[in-house]
């Protein structure tokens with residue numbers, strides 16, 4: 001926290017600094033949840049439980065300012081320090097939630113599923129967000145509709161159930177007949193609501209539900225990946241080569257900062 005007011009003020013003033021730091025912060029979030037780099041910044045941070053850097057910087061500045069004020073008056077105790085931190089972390093959460101509710105469409109599906117469970121998601125003591133689970137929570141992964149959108153496939157439709165509908169995460173969770181047996185096992189544990197919001201709610205009920213969802217994700221996505229490799233060749237590495245930094249990605253970052 002040393003020097004916090006200086007770098008926080010500099011960060012607030014400079015869009016360029018915000019952009020550069022957001023890129024680095026996003027890379028960390030992407031690693032934490034093993035996401036494709038196309039996942040929106042706000043969705044990646046939420047899934048990784050990392051607050052937006054600008055809000056974190058503001059909270060640290062407030063903690064620094066208040067601690068300094070009390071220290072000058074010789075009123076700073078360990079108990080008071082803890083109370084300041086707790087209070088500012090609560091404020092940070094409120095600001096984060098407000099920030100998420102005012103964002104545009106980037107990552108909206110994921111954000112809207114997690115927002116109703118915001119505190120539970122951040123405070124949970126169980127559950128790791130794995131590579132396959134992240135794909136189903138974001139829609140960025142081995143789905144024909146997504147691969148088509150980023151021009152890695154020439155057909156967005158699901159080949160698992162006849163090719164008549166778009167292959168999306170929602171189609172995989174709720175509809176595709178190919179995964180009927182896996183889905184039945186999942187529903188036995190988490191219940192019938194397989195909307196993304198319903199699934200997140202179930203995951204946060206406890207470890208058993210989280211593991212059932214995670215198991216569904218691993219089983220289904222492994223098969224989808226194997227079939228995609230057989231159909232189209234090797235799937236690109238989501239972190240290193242897939243896709244490159246595109247103008248669209250830059251525009252996304254810009255829109256998230258402005």
Ligand SMILES: [Zn+2]
Nearest residue numbers: 158160161176
């Ligand atoms: Zn299907």
